Each structure stands twice: as structure tokens, then as C-alpha cells.
Amino acid sequence: MKIERLAEIETTDIQIGDRIHVDHYTATCQEITPKGALFLMDQYLDKPMVMNKENTNKGGYAKSDLREALQSEEVLNIFADIRDHMVPFDNGDLLRIPFxxxxxxxLLKWCEPDGHEQWPLMRDRRNRLASRCGEYEWGWLQSKDKSSPTNFYHVNGSGGISAWGASAVTGVRLAFLIATYRKNKEEAEKCHS
Incomplete structure (x- = not known):
């Protein structure tokens, strides 16, 4: 008989599927990277946002109003309790949305390729679904629609992928990195060998 047991423990050894609390949200580890454990919030932020105030995908997510808003103190304050453990992404941001x-x-043929592989937990459609304030919501992705000057992709309410204009107001599900100590432990063990 296989039993799945959830227990709260204190550890620095993070694994895929581990869940943490961030303010009144939860987040699940999706991937262990060389920079740290990559977490994705299980819910959308309480406040939906636009990708861009003007209905354009010019400049992609990197030049979007949403990216700028996610680096604001208003949003970063949600992470006050874990901020000392957060590691910036390669572009210096502490928060981002998924690709x-x-x-x-x-991916659909008109979805801009992003070079990322599907996270193991996202193979289950239910893990792609998220709610905002208890109601299932659609949510932004970083990828733009190559066939449109306005559309970005998002996860729809059934866990599928769809495109929508950049000025639409929809859910924001944040990804962030938490420092892991495994690399430091391995380096220390090499020194003592």
C-alpha cells in the first residue's frame, strides 16, 4: 500500500512538491535549479493586473508594465517573511510569472518559443489551475503570440493555454527562487574529503 503523508517540517533541503506559506498564499516548489528552488504560487494575487496599459506585446514581458509592477515594494512586501531567502533571477528580478x-x-505553433521545459508537476492539468480569492481565474504567462501585435498567452480557467490582449485584466501567479543549501553542503563535503 502506498501512502502519501503531508507533514510540516523545518529543513533547508527543499524538494519538488514542497509547499511554503507566503503571507496568506501558498507556493509549491516546481524545480531545483543551480540558483535555488523555484517556487510557483498556488493562487493568483488578490488583485488582477494588466500586462500592459496599452494593448501591445511590443517588447514582450521584459518591457511590460506587469514586470515593472511585480518589482514594486507593494508586491515585494507580500514576501517580507521570506525575502532574506529569495535569490534574484538572471535579470535581477525577485519575482516573475511563468513561461x-x-x-x-x-505549445501552439504561434506561441513564441521560450526554451523552457514543462515542470513535472504541471503535467497534471489540475496544477495549472489556480484561483483568485476562491474563484478560478485566468492568468498571465510571459510568452507572446507571434501572430498578434497585442496578445500574450495565459492559462485559461480549464488549465489550457489561450491568448489574450495585453490590456486585459487577469490573474498573476508569481514564481520566485529560494536559496538552497545543498550546493554549499556538497562544496563543504568536498573540502573535507
Whole structure:
């Protein structure tokens, strides 16, 4: 008989599927990277947001109003309790939204390729679903629609992928990195060998 047991423990050894509390949200570890454990919030932020105030995908997520808003103190304050453990992404941001490739295995042909592989937990459609204030919501992805000057992709309310205009107001599900100590432990063990 296989039994799955959830227990709260104090550890620095994070694994895929581990869950933490962030303010009144939860977040689940999706991947262990060389920079740290990558977590994705299980819910959308309480406040939906636009990707861009003007209905354009010019400049992609990197130049979007949403990216700028996610680096504001208003949003970062949600992470006050864990901020000392957070590690910036390569671009210096502490928070981002997922790429389409991280949630979906087969991307639509007009979805801009992002070079990411689907996270193991996202193979289950239920893990792609998220709610905002208790109601299932659609949520932004970083990937833009190559066939449109306005659309970005998002996860729809059934866990599928769809495109929508950048000025639409929809859910924001944040990804962030938490420092892991495994690398430091391995380096220390090498020194003592």
C-alpha cells in the first residue's frame, strides 16, 4: 500500500512538491535549479493586473508594465517573511510569472518559443489551475503570440493555454527562487574529503 503523508517540517533541503506559506498564499516548489528552488504560487494575487496599459506585446514581458509592477515594494512586501531567502533571477528580478513552456508540453505553433521545459508537476492539468480569492481565474504567462501585435498567452480557467490582449485584466501567479543549501553542503563535503 502506498501512502502519501503531508507533514510540516523545518529543513533547508527543499524538494519538488514542497509547499511554503507566503503571507496568506501558498507556493509549491516546481524545480531545483543551480540558483535555488523555484517556487510557483498556488493562487493568483488578490488583485488582477494588466500586462500592459496599452494593448501591445511590443517588447514582450521584459518591457511590460506587469514586470515593472511585480518589482514594486507593494508586491515585494507580500514576501517580507521570506525575502532574506529569495535569490534574484538572471535579470535581477525577485519575482516573475511563468513561461508557457514551463506549464505546457506542446505549445501552439504561434506561441513564441521560450526554451523552457514543462515542470513535472504541471503535467497534471489540475496544477495549472489556480484561483483568485476562491474563484478560478485566468492568468498571465510571459510568452507572446507571434501572430498578434497585442496578445500574450495565459492559462485559461480549464488549465489550457489561450491568448489574450495585453490590456486585459487577469490573474498573476508569481514564481520566485529560494536559496538552497545543498550546493554549499556538497562544496563543504568536498573540502573535507
Amino acid at each position: 508557457a513552456g514551463e506549464l505546457f508540453d506542446n
